[in-house]
Amino acid sequence: MKKIIPTLLLALLIIACATTNTTDAAHTDKESKTKSLDTVRIANDSLEYEIIIIEPGFQSWLVTQPPRGYYIQKVLENRNLFSVQEYNRRVLDSRYNRTNLYEQQIDYQPGIDYGYEVNYLLFNYFEFFEETYNQKLR
Known part of the structure; x- marks a missing residue:
């Protein structure tokens, strides 16, 4: 049980970081599309x-x-x-x-x-x- 909780927290941290990067990339894509429209x-x-x-x-x-x-x-x-x-x-x-x-x-x-x-x-x-x-x- 002691090893499962830290492993689970690490997995959640990695997923959270990956989600943030995806959001930043989506924001950059949206910004780039807006600039190309202008x-x-x-x-x-x-x-x-x-x-x-x-x-x-x-x-x-x-x-x-x-x-x-x-x-x-x-x-x-x-x-x-x-x-x-x-x-x-x-x-x-x-x-x-x-x-x-x-x-x-x-x-x-x-x-x-x-x-x-x-x-x-x-x-x-x-x-x-x-x-x-x-x-x-x-």
Whole structure:
């Protein structure tokens, strides 16, 4: 009897540890799925243009915005050009480096047709960015 109780306790301890690891793995899988759901990738391989937005909450926010086709492409291009210029200026300005919001420049050039989808997502990302982080790019 004296040997059964410690053996039983050891077995329960091992099972408890294994259960905790499974829960942690399930939590990590859920976190990874959530992050992948918040990643938007639009690519046009023939034109070599790509936009990848990795921002928690962007997908759910995007569905609350005006649908594709609400704005014409020229309006989106004009707004994006101005927003990208201001965003890139802040990337290079040391006053904004402390916030970690402006980490990498965006390569968006006037005169290049990126297509409607890229312009639509970039436009909405800037709207989301301004609203979420209380930043004004315009």
